[in-house]
Amino acid sequence: MIEDAPYGRLEALEPGIARLLAHNPSAFTFTGTQSFIVGTDRVAVIDPGPDEPAHVDALVAAVDERELVAIVCTHTHRDHSPAARPLAQRTGAPIIGCAPLALETVGPRADAAFDGAYAPDRVLSDGESIDIGGSPLTAVATPGHTSNHLCFAWGDALFTGDHVMGWSTTVVIPPDGDMADYMASLDKLRARDDRIYYPAHGPAVTNPAQYVRHLMGHRMQRERQILRLVGDEPQGIPEIVAGAYPGLDPRLRGAAGASVLAHLLDLQRRGLADVEEDRWTATR
Incomplete structure (x- = not known):
């Protein structure tokens, strides 16, 4: 994966998986939030990202004439879910994925604040799937970074949101972030046999089991x-x-x-x- 691919340009990663990089780089988002487009004729957008008009325009253009069957969010930090609303308004696609969660914390946050306006059409529980062109996209509950965090499995690829990132360790901020939950979620991933991780920030992880052991x-x-x-x-x-x-x-x-x-x-x-x-x- 090219870490500094131009913003707003659709980049094919492998058959049925492409990404768009949002223009929101920072000390906590690396080069920005990576929105993934999964599927061929019928597609889902995973982590639509910040509500930036240029990024939403790029997502609409990336979907093009294909049917957008789901707008999928791993969690509700503002660098991940806010673009779901304008994207749903423009395409008619449902917002599916994590449960709503918005907390006020004492003092400034070190990472992105919560998206208080997030309103999913459907919340997925651990192991629930949606059909993307005949292939299931399956929720894997991974609380820790946030209590509502989900990863998503599609074939042998896992979209890890902020639970596992390719460039840095994950921020765990109490009271919602919980270290015991985070470690248990890592152990849950360690027991899986995914081929590759696609995080929302940073390069793909091509040695998942080894990398999770390193994080633990x-x-x-x-x-x-x-x-x-x-x-x-x-x-x-x-x-x-x-x-x-x-x-x-x-x-x-x-x-x-x-x-x-x-x-x-x-x-x-x-x-x-x-x-x-x-x-x-x-x-x-």
Whole structure:
């Protein structure tokens, strides 16, 4: 996959799968959100992306004369689902996929905020499918990044949204983001036999099983690091971030702090850490 393909240009990836790159690059979206068009005569759009007129125009042009049977969303962050509404209005296609979810968080978010206007015509549960030209597109529930996150399997390809990204680890932001759920969802993917992952950000993952094991190992290593830091003396999250992420890009401190908090809350539930007046300590 070409990471810097021109914005708005339909790029064929393999038979029946193409992508459009939205013009919303950032420290959290990499080169932008990748919208995928799946199918041949009858197609679905997966993660239509931000409500940017040029991107919506490009999606309509990419569908062309084919029947758009579904507009599919993995989750409801604003870099993924808002274009579903104008695309549905212009094509008449139903919005299908994750459940509605919009939360207000205290302070600025490190990633995209929720799409409060998302209103699906149909919500898919784990294992439910829709027919795309005779081939099922099947929901795989993967909570963790958000509680409503779904991946979608089409043949031996898996569209992973933000659960697994090809360029960075996934942000897990409490209270909705949950580290235990995220790890369980990774383990669920590890047990599958997908050939390739197509994330919403970054290049395709061509070694899925190995990559998922790497992601799980990275998170377990981070957990051990956090436990060591709070085992020496009580620490606040900014101190833990400074110790765990030396040389971190200042733009990513909020995301790192959220990830640390997600780990700490999971450790607290397991009886391995506790907090008093915003100072965390290891309990054993």
